[in-house]
Amino acid sequence: MPQPFPEIKSSHSLVAKHVTKEKWDKLSDIVTKTSGFTLAKAIACAVEFDNQHCGIYAGDEDSYIDFADVFDPLICEYHGLKPDFKHVSDMDSSKLQGNVNPEVPVHSVRIRVGRSIQGYGLSPGITKEQRVGVEELFKNACKKFSGDLSGQYFALTGMDEKVRQQLVDDHFLFMSGDPNLKVAGMERDWPEGRGIFHNEAKTFLVWVNEEDQLRIISMQKGGDVKGVFERLARGIQAVGESVKAESGKDFILSEKFGYVHSCPTNLGTGMRASVHVDLPGWTKEGVDLLKKRCEELKVQPRGTRGESGGQTGHTYDISNKHRLGYSEVELVQTMIDGVNTLYKEDVELQKKHGM
Missing domain, CATH: 3.30.590.10 (Glutamine synthetase/guanido kinase, catalytic domain)
Incomplete structure (x- = not known):
């Protein structure tokens, strides 16, 4: 059974926009392998506070993979990037x-x-x-x-x-x-x-x-x-x-x-x-x-x-x-x-x- 859908206090945050009931029902029971993280833990700040702009954290690398349905569009919106972007690093x-x-x-x-x-x-x-x-x-x-x-x-x-x-x-x-x-x-x-x-x-x-x-x-x-x-x-x-x-x-x-x-x-x-x-x-x-x-x-x-x-x-x-x-x-x-x-x-x- 999916967890009950949380009340997101930061109603104007990116979490409020991208964590829909449909996505919540699909993802809320998933527990990540590396550190036992859940979507509920990831969005705790947006649920607790009413002043978040983003409102989500990853608990391990798996979070970005397991909860990609939420993270991917949220990341693209925050950073102003198209879904097919790739990051390039250069420290020269x-x-x-x-x-x-x-x-x-x-x-x-x-x-x-x-x-x-x-x-x-x-x-x-x-x-x-x-x-x-x-x-x-x-x-x-x-x-x-x-x-x-x-x-x-x-x-x-x-x-x-x-x-x-x-x-x-x-x-x-x-x-x-x-x-x-x-x-x-x-x-x-x-x-x-x-x-x-x-x-x-x-x-x-x-x-x-x-x-x-x-x-x-x-x-x-x-x-x-x-x-x-x-x-x-x-x-x-x-x-x-x-x-x-x-x-x-x-x-x-x-x-x-x-x-x-x-x-x-x-x-x-x-x-x-x-x-x-x-x-x-x-x-x-x-x-x-x-x-x-x-x-x-x-x-x-x-x-x-x-x-x-x-x-x-x-x-x-x-x-x-x-x-x-x-x-x-x-x-x-x-x-x-x-x-x-x-x-x-x-x-x-x-x-x-x-x-």
């Missing part, structure tokens, strides 16, 4: 044309990707044993990093308070308590099996078992986007090769969806390339107009406190808008070009407003 930093111009007031650059390892569940569905297994695997793998990538792993369980406070002050440490991650099942058994790695210079980081099994991050002060991307490419390669040497396992890479993530909005590159940049002219002109202009340039503006942290002053976090259907090089290029354009226009707007 030498293909980037130019960089953020030296006069642009960029505070810092941060580029991150997510990666998942074959045979383990994704964070919403991962079993306790699998989560600890991912951490053990990474703990051993990261000892093989060399040169400017070498550093230290800090497990969240039993972390020294001084170390914890330092990581918080550096804005490196991820916290528990995000209501979406909780309802989606990503904070089960907190903080076990989770931790953070960083290199000596604190410019290369890996988060273990937060929203994705691995979040690989390259960051530094100033505006050298190309340099940050080049380090990220080396870092991803080092993580991949070390994990493979340790376990014989590769990252999960789907021919269609690229790199597989728990959140379908991150499929493909799983990459967010961003800078913190001052745009006082655009602030004066109006944030809504800035958002509209960013849409045209295929970038996204946020406040510097993250997705839901709001805007303070005239510093913005500008990042690539797309993840899937474009290569990493294309997305970083779009972000560089977008930031250069926004700043050029900002100078004109400052004149216009007599600043």
Whole structure:
């Protein structure tokens, strides 16, 4: 017997559109092989909250296959892609044309990707044993990093308070308590099996078992986007090769969806390339107009406190808008070009407003 059809509180979400009663009756009894995930667990956020845009997470790679009737059309709609698309990955930093111009007031650059390892569940569905297994695997793998990538792993369980406070002050440490991650099942058994790695210079980081099994991050002060991307490419390669040497396992890479993530909005590159940049002219002109202009340039503006942290002053976090259907090089290029354009226009707007 199919489960009773749930009441979806986020009535304007993509889940509400794509999880019809007919699809629910067909799929609701399926339990995935890797981590015992169900469609009910996948759509928990859309059922619990009324503010979701997407509202669905995958519990393992099988979720995208077993619940394809829901995931496939939802992914195409979110990413604006045709059903026959295929994702192409390209991390070759030498293909980037130019960089953020030296006069642009960029505070810092941060580029991150997510990666998942074959045979383990994704964070919403991962079993306790699998989560600890991912951490053990990474703990051993990261000892093989060399040169400017070498550093230290800090497990969240039993972390020294001084170390914890330092990581918080550096804005490196991820916290528990995000209501979406909780309802989606990503904070089960907190903080076990989770931790953070960083290199000596604190410019290369890996988060273990937060929203994705691995979040690989390259960051530094100033505006050298190309340099940050080049380090990220080396870092991803080092993580991949070390994990493979340790376990014989590769990252999960789907021919269609690229790199597989728990959140379908991150499929493909799983990459967010961003800078913190001052745009006082655009602030004066109006944030809504800035958002509209960013849409045209295929970038996204946020406040510097993250997705839901709001805007303070005239510093913005500008990042690539797309993840899937474009290569990493294309997305970083779009972000560089977008930031250069926004700043050029900002100078004109400052004149216009007599600043």
